[in-house]
C-alpha cells in the first residue's frame with residue numbers, strides 16, 4: 001500500500017517506508033529540516049487531513065499535538081494525508097539578536113531578545129530558523145525567563161551554514177525560535193543531595209552551564225562535578241568564570257580536560273572519558289549524569305557509565321547531531 | 331472459598347520488577363560478546379523502552395506484541411546473522427538476571443518458556 005500526500009495543489013505518492021519530508025523534498029518542495037532524526041523540530045508540519053502516525057508526534061509539546069502538528073522526518077504515512085507548512089506566528093517566536101561576543105577563537109556567545117520572557121528550562125534546546133528556512137538547534141545556556149534574554153554558545157564552523165549566518169548577523173536582526181525541547185535539565189528531587197555529574201565536549205558546555213547554574217540557584221547540596229572536554233587549551237572557554245564559581249561553592253568541582261594538553265597546567269591532560277570514569281561516585285543508584293556535545297562522546301560515555309552501574313533513568317544525554325540536509329529535486 | 335492464583339507477572343512484581351530488571355538485563359546483554367554486536371549502533375534511549383516491552387512480555391504481563399511485529403522488528407538482525415544461538419544466549423541472560431533478583435527456578439523456567447515461544451517469529455521462519 002502506498003500513501004498519497006497532498007500538498008498545496010499537488011499530490012505525491014510516498015514510496016514504501018518514505019517519510020513525508022523525503023517524499024516532499026524528492027518532489028521539489030522545500031521544507032525546513034536539519035537533523036532528520038526527530039530532534040530539532042525544524043520539519044514541523046500541519047496535518048490538514050489524514051491520520052498522523054504516533055511516531056511523528058512522539059516528543060512534541062502537547063500544544064503542537066493539539067494543533068495536529070507533526071514532524072515530517074518521522075512521519076511514515078499509514079494512509080493518505082494532506083499536509084501544509086505551519087503558519088509562522090502561530091507557535092513560533094520572533095527573536096532579535098541583541099549581543100554577540102567571542103568566548104574563544106571559535107565559540108561565539110549569542111544573545112537573543114524575545115517579545116516576552118522565553119519560558120524553558122536551562123539546558124533544553126531551541127531551533128533557530130532564518131528567513132531562508134535554514135534551521136539549526138542550539139542549547140540554552142541560561143535561564144531566559146529570569147534573565148529576559150536567551151543565551152547560546154555557537155561554535156563557528158568553516159563553511160557552516162548557520163555559523164556563517166550568525167557570524168554575519170547584525171544586532172537587531174530577526175530569527176524565528178522554535179521549541180524548546182529536550183530532557184537535559186535540572187530537576188530538584190526530594191533532598192537535592194544526589195551527586196550530579198555534568199560532562200560535555202566543545203559547546204556541549206552550553207547546556208551544562210545552564211544546568212549548573214540552575215542547580216546552584218535551586219540550592220543543590222550534593223556534590224556537583226563539571227567536566228569540559230576540548231582538543232587544545234585554546235578551545236576552553238568560560239574557564240575563568242567556572243574556576244570562580246568552583247571557588248565560591250564548596251560542593252562544586254570543575255575539571256577542564258584537554259586532549260592534547262600537558263600535565264601540571266591546572267587541567268586534566270587526556271580524554272574526558274577517563275576523567276569522568278575515575279570520578280564516578282559510590283552512590284551509583286542516586287547519581288545523575290548529564291552528557292552533551294559530540295555524538296560519539298555522548299553515546300560512548302553513556303554506555304560506559306551505564307555499564308559502570310549508573311541507572312539508565314539517571315543518564316540524560318543530548319548528542320549534538322549535525323544537520324543532514326537532503327538535496328531538493330530540481 | 332476460592333483463593334485466586336497469582337499470575338506469573340504478579341508473582342514477579344509487575345511493572346516494578348520490569349523497571350528493576352531492565353538495567354541489570356541490558357547491562358548483561360551489552361557485556362556479552364555473543365549478542366552485544368547486535369546492539370552496538372543502537373541508541374540507548376530507544377533500546378531501554380524496547381527492552382522493557384520485551385521483559386513485560388516475557389514476564390507474562392500485558393503487552394501488545396504480535397508475531398508480525400516480532401518479525402518486522404528483527405528482520406534486519408536476521409539479515410546480519412541472528413540465529414538460534416543468540417536467542418539461547420538472551421534467554422540465558424534473562425535467567426541470570428532473574429536469579430540475581432532472587433526469583434525461584436520454577437518462575438524462571440516459565441519466563442524462559444514464554445521467551446522461547448516467540449523464537450520462530452524473532453528468527454522469521
Ligand SMILES: Cc1cc2nc3c(=O)[nH]c(=O)nc-3n(C[C@H](O)[C@H](O)[C@H](O)COP(=O)(O)OP(=O)(O)OC[C@H]3O[C@@H](n4cnc5c(N)ncnc54)[C@H](O)[C@@H]3O)c2cc1C
Pocket residue numbers: 035039040125136137138139140152153154155156157158159160161162163164203204206207294318319320321322323
Ligand atoms: C540538540 C542539539 C543541540 C545543539 N546545541 C548546540 C550548541 O549549543 N552549540 C553549538 O555550537 N552547536 C549545537 N548543536 C549543533 C548545531 O545544531 C549545528 O549542527 C552546528 O552549529 C553546525 O551548523 P552549521 O550550519 O554552522 O554547519 P553545517 O552547515 O551544518 O555544517 C558545515 C560543515 O561543518 C561540519 N560539521 C558540522 N558539525 C560538525 C561537528 N560537530 N564536528 C565536525 N564537523 C562538523 C559539517 O559536516 C559540514 O561539513 C546542537 C545540535 C543539536 C541536535
Ligand code: FES
Pocket residue numbers: 032033034035036037038039040041042043044071072073074
Ligand atoms: S526533527 Fe525533523 S528534521 Fe529535525
